[in-house]
Structures are given as C-alpha cells and as structure tokens.
Amino acid sequence: MAYESIRGLLGREAAGGSAVVRGWLRSARHAKDVSFLDVSDGSCLSGIQVVAGPETEGFEAVVRHLTTGSAIAAEGRLVDSPGKGQRFEVHAAKVELVGAAGSDYPLQKKRHSFEFLRTIAHLRPRTNTIGAVFRIRNAAAMAIHAFFQQEGFFYLHSPIVTASDAEGAGEMFRVTTLDLESPPRTAEGRVDDAADFFGRPSFLTVSGQLEAEIGALALSRVYTFGPTFRAENSNTARHLAEFWMVEPEVAFCDLDDLAALAERFLKFVFAEVLERCPEDMAFFAERIEPKAIERMRTVIDQPFERIAYREAVEILARSGESFEFPVGFGRDLQSEHERWLTETHVGRPVVVTDWPASIKAFYMYRNDDAETVAAMDVLVGGVGELIGGSQREHRLEKLEATIRAQGLDPADYWWYLDLRRYGSVPHAGFGLGFERLVQFMTGMANIRDVIPFARVPGQAEF
RNA sequence: UCCCCGGUAGCUCAGCUGGUAGAGCAGGCGGCUGUUAACCGCCUUGUCGCAGGUUCGAGUCCUGCCCGGGGAGCCA
16 A cells, blocks of 8 residues: 555645545544544644544444554545635545554643653654654754765765773763672772773764764765764753764865855755754744744844854943853853853854863864863854864964873874874864754754654653 | 752643642543534543652652753853
C-alpha cells in the first residue's frame, strides 16, 4: 500500500479522491448516529477528522468504543468538510482498530505540564508541542547541512570517544571497560589505566573543534554536527549532559570572514525553517512565544552589528542601566548585558569581537594589542549568545607560549601543535549548541523539551 | 554545587488561623447534537512524596530525606 500521510491528504488540491488514514486518536466525539475521530499521524501539526456513521464498516464494533490514544486505520473518501475548523475530512467506509489504548492512557485531551510530559518521554512526541519541536529540529538539522554543503563545506565525522582530555571545555564522562568492582592495579596500587580498552583513560567528547581543525587544514572547509557530552552537575533550563553541537572550521579565514559566515548561516537556517514549517512555527508563536517568528525575521532581515568588546563595555558602562552584575574590561558579559546590547541598544543581532585574552581559551588568536584575542560572540534578542567562535592561533610559538602560560603541558597537544608546524594557515571556526538554536526558534523555555531524550544529572530513563 | 519554591485522584489544581479531603478534565453508564479542548445528567477513583516528631486531633506545624521546578554559577 502506498503511503499517504495526513500532511499529504491535507495538501491535496481538491476533495473527491479515496483516502487512507492511519494514526493515533486525539479525541473521539460520539453523537447519536455519527462519530468524529480526530486522527493524527505526526506528519504535520494538524490531524484530520474522520467521520463515521452506521454505514461505516466497524461502526458498532470498533468506532463506538474508540478512546483517546488508540491507533486506527480508516479508508474512505476525502470530502470538503461542511463543518467549521477544517477544509477536508474523510468519510469512512471502514475503520479498523490497529492498537487499542486503555483508559489508563496518560495523555488527556487537555493541556499537560511539560514537567509531567518529561516523565512520559516515550509518549510525549504524540502531543502537539513536542511533535512540532521534533519537526522543527528535523528541518533545522537539514537546513544546517544544506547551508554548509552549498558553501563548499565537508561534513566531518569527529569522534565521540576521545583519549584526549585536553579540550578543556568542561568536565568529561569517563569511558571504560575496566571492572569497577576490582580494577587492575599498578605496583603502586593505583588503577592501571594502561589495562583499559584504549590503553589509556578515555572520555566522551566535549567538542569536535580540535578534530575539525585537522579537517580544515586539509579540506579547507569542514563542519561537524554531532552529540557532545558534559559531565557538569548543572541543572538549568539551558544545559544538557548530552547535546548536539555544530562546529564549522574554515582555513584561510579570519575573524571578519567568520562573523560573515555566522551571519549567513543563521539567516539561511531561520529562513529555511520558516519556509518549511510555517504551520509549526505559527503554533509556537500562538501558544509558546509570541515573538518566536518575529525575532527570527529580525535575524533574517537585519544586518548584524559588529562591536568590539572594549567598545561594548564602554557602551554598557555609559548606558545608565542598573545592571545586577558589574561591567568592566576583563569581565565576561552577563546575559543581561548581552540582551540589553542586542535588544535595546542596537535592536538587531550583534557580534561582539576581540575579547580579553584572560577570559578566553588558549587556542584563540592573540591580537597585536597583546591584550585581546580574535574571538566573537553572536548575540540575538530573546536569548543572548547563540554562537561563540574565534580565529585560532596558527602561530606555533604564540600557541606554545599560551599553553605554557595557562599551566598546560605542550606534550599533551603534540598533534594540535603539529598542525602549526606543517603548513599552518590562519583559520577560524565557531560552535553552536543545536538545542539552544531550537529553543530560540520555538521559544521553548526548557532545553529538556527540545531534545527527544534529555540527559541531565540524575535522569536518563528514556 | 548554592539559593528560593513546590510535591493533594490518571492529569491540572483548590484546601484560610490544625478538626480525619474537593473541583474541572480523564474513565464508566445514560442522553443529545455535523461535532471539533463538544454538551447535559448520574457514578467510580486518593497510604494528601517518604520517615520521624509536636498535638486530644496533622494535607495543614517542626526535623530529616527523596523527587520536581525556577534562579545563580559554569557554559553550548
């Protein structure tokens, strides 16, 4: 049987043809000689109304007993709906019960709290909101690939397991096959890491950046897009222990080029999602965040403003605003500062460039002023920082000096330094937390509700 | 990890200063209507997070623990 989704049915030019509907019941309204079944199959936000009467095969045996959550298959004709609320409906010649859902089905017709839905993560994709989130996720992921492909990037598959704990982006999850009850021990009585699977301690990756640099210095333009892991015990609406990160890395590229890339990137992805998911986006604007679409349009339509960090700090200091946290050179910008800059001061996306070296990572390109590095944050209204990136330090001596100055051992970075030893070129890249991007687009308040299976401290049930 | 707030029926929640629990929805039965978070009537459902304590009496007060949420730190 050829597959036709509800999305396909609703998208037909005109009523009249035969129709097959397979999906799950959102609600069943039974009247004396007619039943209305709201069927949803996840192909789009809307369901379709199946109308059954005494002439329908299975009317008494099946239809009259249907309850919310049951899976059904219906065959009939697509007709123009005489009722309000939908253009088409299906007049059923036959309705079959595919899988019943008992009266203990947890999803009721009325609204549930997201907290409750998290406890039934195996059923929550059947709700309007979570279903819409997953469709947006899908469209955004495809848009990301499309953007980089059209810009000449290669998708680089960076490793999930890494034996390098030198990335310095946060606490890491240890990966081991050692017997935790009685691990092999060295003569000194310590756990013998050499006996572990990789012959040394290994971890889940916290970032694909270093590997992406390897790729960029061979293929010129690469991006990674995959899961990353942080073992931080942070419990907030913006953090996950497992999240997806997008990290392009570009050879022969400086900070200006990188900022331009980030701007084209966001504009493309947002335009694509608005184009492909108008119904879902309208839903988010109506039910979750009134400005969801408007602020995406701002990113798409407005040129990004560039402000050097030093200037941003001065603007903030002169603003007359009473911020909770102080501003000053050498301090990181707080969320309130970022949002004031982009929302109030400029009114469109802002790229803050050239940050103090003291608060940024060792691999960032040291500017001539010796005080700042060629780093950037892209700030957007509603959330603040959406993208962080930098031109990388490609000069061997400078990089080694910074590694030493931060108390790190250059020997741990031998291959990273080799990239500067052999054919080093200026290069730059940024990182984007995919779930935060989805949060921005949908307006969903908690990051746990924009990923199918959230991993946070103490919770990995599903 | 720190600071706040919360945990009452399957779900959403009410329960004032302590006197042994209630509404809507869901579910069951009946009715009614081209209905659309349908509607009307009747009915069912609770170790009031767990363990102690105070009290004649605790959902309500106290202590500890567990779980959830919000904020902070850190970051993506």
